Amino acid sequence: MYEKVLVAEDEKDIRRLVVFTLQRAGFELIEAENGREALELAIEHNPAVILLDVMMPYMDGYEVCRKLRENPSTAHTPVLFLSAKGQHYEVSEGLGAGASGYIVKPFVPKELTVRVKQLLGISVD
Numbered sequence: 001m002y003e004k005v006l007v008a009e010d011e012k013d014i015r016r017l018v019v020f021t022l023q024r025a026g027f028e029l030i031e032a033e034n035g036r037e038a039l040e041l042a043i044e045h046n047p048a049v050i051l052l053d054v055m056m057p058y059m060d061g062y063e064v065c066r067k068l069r070e071n072p073s074t075a076h077t078p079v080l081f082l083s084a085k086g087q088h089y090e091v092s093e094g095l096g097a098g099a100s101g102y103i104v105k106p107f108v109p110k111e112l113t114v115r116v117k118q119l120l121g122i123s124v125d
Contacts, residue, residue: 003048008038035059069098
């Protein structure tokens, strides 16, 4: 079993797909349905990687990422955005908020697994 990954996605079907994909790859998953919950769970569980949707209730992914970067316990945790917002300025905003990467939906499950492994320095087969 690999590291813990926090998945913050308000759309249940997408969250299930991400969880299924990463569990099959051997990761332990923590799930959040909105930005506020994502921030709380990240601080509580200290995951190895955090996957954030941009458009979420209560707090969008950009704001969650900025707050994660301000908190000493999560300041260096890799954050990967997984979002339907794929315009260059939206990707730039995500990276500017402190994200380590950005994947545009719809995504290829294998690509998601590879990107998470790369962020953790795990060899990709």
